[in-house]
Amino acid sequence: QLQESGPGLVKPSETLSLNCTVSGGSISSSSYFWGWIRQPPGKGLEWIGSIYYTGSTYYTPSLKSRVTISVDTSKSQFSLKLNSVTATDTAVYYCARLFPGAGVIILRGAFDIWGQGTMVTVSS
Amino acid sequence: DIQMTQSPSSLSASVGDRVTITCRASQSVTRYLNWYQQKPGKAPKLLIYTASNLQSGVPSRFSGSGSGTDFTLTISSLQPEDFATYYCQQSYSSPQTFGQGTKVEIK
Numbered sequence: 001q002l003q004e005s006g007p008g009l010v011k012p013s014e015t016l017s018l019n020c021t022v023s024g025g026s027i028s029s030s031s032y033f034w035g036w037i038r039q040p041p042g043k044g045l046e047w048i049g050s051i052y053y054t055g056s057t058y059y060t061p062s063l064k065s066r067v068t069i070s071v072d073t074s075k076s077q078f079s080l081k082l083n084s085v086t087a088t089d090t091a092v093y094y095c096a097r098l099f100p101g102a103g104v105i106i107l108r109g110a111f112d113i114w115g116q117g118t119m120v121t122v123s124s
Numbered sequence: 125d126i127q128m129t130q131s132p133s134s135l136s137a138s139v140g141d142r143v144t145i146t147c148r149a150s151q152s153v154t155r156y157l158n159w160y161q162q163k164p165g166k167a168p169k170l171l172i173y174t175a176s177n178l179q180s181g182v183p184s185r186f187s188g189s190g191s192g193t194d195f196t197l198t199i200s201s202l203q204p205e206d207f208a209t210y211y212c213q214q215s216y217s218s219p220q221t222f223g224q225g226t227k228v229e230i231k
Contacts, residue, residue: 045222059219061219101173102155107218114168114169117167
């Protein structure tokens with residue numbers, strides 16, 4: 001099970017910070033990556049980035065300059081920080097588990113378990 | 125980035141209908157194509173992974189096919205709980221990208 005947490009309102013130019021707590025399994029499993037995906041109101045899904053328990057990260061290029069994803073295995077959590085936010089960053093943010101699917105490369109897998117999502121509004 | 129285009133963007137269908145949704149990639153993604161179902165206010169749910177593999181717990185009326193650039197999600201007999209938005213996603217190359225979604229509505 002995954003659960004997002006963090007502020008629902010962030011001011012423009014500030015930093016959006018969210019945590020995802022993993023329960024019912026180990027965040028340190030070698031079989032999975034962990035990811036963040038967002039969905040602006042009424043729009044489609046956008047992959048933000050993914051992290052392995054060792055700390056290896058992959059980000060979407062359009063957000064790479066503003067995004068940091070980190071992992072804290074002792075807390076069974078991974079986190080998202082997005083700085084210099086604007087109104088276009090208003091979205092529901094989901095954390096999810098990435099499993100390898102039918103292949104052996106985890107990053108070519110699919111998101112099989114999702115958090116419920118948390119709405120983040122960027123507004124003054 | 126690989127662009128994913130779904131068609132149609134929306135469709136109206138009746139319970140019991142056979143429904144087909146198409147997803148086309150701007151370049152080959154081999155078989156690294158996944159399908160998700162999303163209901164209003166809920167997180168997406170994985171239906172099909174790696175083009176044709178049914179996720180555990182998903183009813184067998186859902187099936188996926190295709191390779192390269194053209195993929196299909198088929199619902200063999202639409203049920204009331206299937207009215208939702210469906211997304212394809214390529215995981216062949218980074219950044220992973222999603223289609224724009226197909227909304228399946230009640231006729």
